[in-house]
Amino acid sequence: MSDHNIESRINGAVYKKTVPARRTLADFLRQDCNLTGTHIGCEHGVCGACTVIVDGVAVRSCLMLAVQADGADVRTVEGVASQDGTLHRVQQVLHEEHGLQCGFCTPGFVMTLVSLVERGDNVSEEEMKAALSGHICRCTGYQGILRAVKKLATQNTTAKA
Amino acid sequence: MKPAAFDYVVATSTDDAVSRLAEFGEDARVIAGGQSLVPMLALRLARPSVLVDINRIAELAGTKAEGSSLRIGAMTRQNTIMQDALVGKHAPALAAATRLVGHHQTRNRGTIGGSIALGEPASEYPATAVALGAQIELRSKGGTRTIPARDFYEAAYTTAIKTGEMIHAVHFPHWPQGTAMAVDEIARRPGDFALTGIVVALAIDAGGKITRAGIGWFGMAQTPCVAVQAEKALVGQSAAKLDIPAIAALAVADTEPWDDIHATVAYRRIVGGRLAARVIKKAVAMKGIA
Ligand code: FES
Ligand code: FES
Numbered sequence A: 001m002s003d004h005n006i007e008s009r010i011n012g013a014v015y016k017k018t019v020p021a022r023r024t025l026a027d028f029l030r031q032d033c034n035l036t037g038t039h040i041g042c043e044h045g046v047c048g049a050c051t052v053i054v055d056g057v058a059v060r061s062c063l064m065l066a067v068q069a070d071g072a073d074v075r076t077v078e079g080v081a082s083q084d085g086t087l088h089r090v091q092q093v094l095h096e097e098h099g100l101q102c103g104f105c106t107p108g109f110v111m112t113l114v115s116l117v118e119r120g121d122n123v124s125e126e127e128m129k130a131a132l133s134g135h136i137c138r139c140t141g142y143q144g145i146l147r148a149v150k151k152l153a154t155q156n157t158t159a160k161a
Numbered sequence B: 001m002k003p004a005a006f007d008y009v010v011a012t013s014t015d016d017a018v019s020r021l022a023e024f025g026e027d028a029r030v031i032a033g034g035q036s037l038v039p040m041l042a043l044r045l046a047r048p049s050v051l052v053d054i055n056r057i058a059e060l061a062g063t064k065a066e067g068s069s070l071r072i073g074a075m076t077r078q079n080t081i082m083q084d085a086l087v088g089k090h091a092p093a094l095a096a097a098t099r100l101v102g103h104h105q106t107r108n109r110g111t112i113g114g115s116i117a118l119g120e121p122a123s124e125y126p127a128t129a130v131a132l133g134a135q136i137e138l139r140s141k142g143g144t145r146t147i148p149a150r151d152f153y154e155a156a157y158t159t160a161i162k163t164g165e166m167i168h169a170v171h172f173p174h175w176p177q178g179t180a181m182a183v184d185e186i187a188r189r190p191g192d193f194a195l196t197g198i199v200v201a202l203a204i205d206a207g208g209k210i211t212r213a214g215i216g217w218f219g220m221a222q223t224p225c226v227a228v229q230a231e232k233a234l235v236g237q238s239a240a241k242l243d244i245p246a247i248a249a250l251a252v253a254d255t256e257p258w259d260d261i262h263a264t265v266a267y268r269r270i271v272g273g274r275l276a277a278r279v280i281k282k283a284v285a286m287k288g289i290a
Helices: A026-031 A090-098 A106-117 A125-132 A143-160 B014-027 B037-042 B078-083 B085-090 B092-098 B113-118 B124-132 B228-232 B242-252 B265-283
Strands: A003-010 A012-020 A051-054 A057-060 A073-075 B007-010 B028-030 B048-051 B063-066 B069-073 B135-140 B143-148 B153-156 B165-172 B179-186 B196-204 B210-218
Touching: A026 A051, A026 B165, A051 A106, A057 A106, A090 A106, A090 A143, A106 A125, A106 A143, A125 A143, A125 B028, B014 B028, B014 B048, B014 B135, B014 B165, B037 B242, B063 B085, B069 B085, B078 B085, B078 B092, B078 B113, B085 B092, B092 B124, B092 B179, B092 B196, B113 B124, B113 B165, B124 B165, B124 B179, B124 B196, B124 B210, B179 B265, B210 B228, B228 B242, B242 B265
Parallel strands: A003 A073, B007 B048, B028 B048
Antiparallel strands: A003 A012, A051 A057, A051 A073, B063 B069, B069 B165, B135 B143, B135 B165, B179 B196, B196 B210
């Protein structure tokens, strides 16, 4: 029942809000900050649609309370492409390889992949695939997504060479 | 669904956390990683009146080698444990078990203390703690007490933690040089609860003889269960000459699986037996800890 004043940095901008303790980070992003790119599928940690990056790592925003994100640095799918609209390389390969259809699950997949490719250690295809087991997609049959992951891994090795 | 309303306080230190727990009593719940608690709140399976958040207590996170054991703070996150050098060296079964806990995204928040305290019958950490002979260190306003993992689990989701107490750390004893540890489970999809799973630790001396064994099952009883008979039978045997199917059958004899929509008792026993044989075989073929 308690209300809390919180301040979080989301996609580089500071949001100061008052939230009830029971508000999840997912609802906070969508309802209090109008950032509706983060999708809510199951609301109890099963589908991965709500995945965002908190302090550099991918987490399920339906399993974190907004009040726990006080002082945190949050990144959502709105903060992934460049200001001029140029897609992030994760978004670009998903686009090229038909890694999405309805797009409901996509923000979650994007955020997990962004967190891994930006970690700076040339994440392997295997590790990306293992991390994607935390996401459900009802449309694509996953093949396009896996092709996109393969492409990301190849880009990593070429970048290193 | 949305959680029912509750109050929330941030504990600034372990002392602060336990004095809050003492103050609020039975209706308070500790929130660590929240990866099981928040779904339970959302489904309204849990309706605490107040959450005490221990996420900001720096002292609770991290691993430390201490004489004869490895101490892991309650708030140490699962993905940290998976990559921790000390865990890899002293308790590789814990690192291997972590790969099977939830998903990458939940392991970024989920903690060892939370998983040990929940006592979900099909989860990996409690069985690993039991197999390796871990000690659970509990804190309350009144002080500290330590209880063996083997005495900690009373029933499904029911542990020896009393009102006002919280897990402070989990201590994994050092196993002798040459100990091989292996873990595996059968689940319908990666990250799902295990239908059956087993953790095996075998201390093997220079002569190839088994000097100590620890075997813990998950998903095979209401609590993590110890394969006492198999552990006894293994000690003194030559690792190369084990009758593995017989040991696996002995291990299954100590389980009390249940029927549910995912698997029957018979299924869990048959598949569990095959899994036990596979994991023991894998452990025997491994290079033990240095
Ligand atoms: S909405 Fe968060 S995991 Fe499904
Ligand atoms: S694109 Fe429709 S759910 Fe994945």
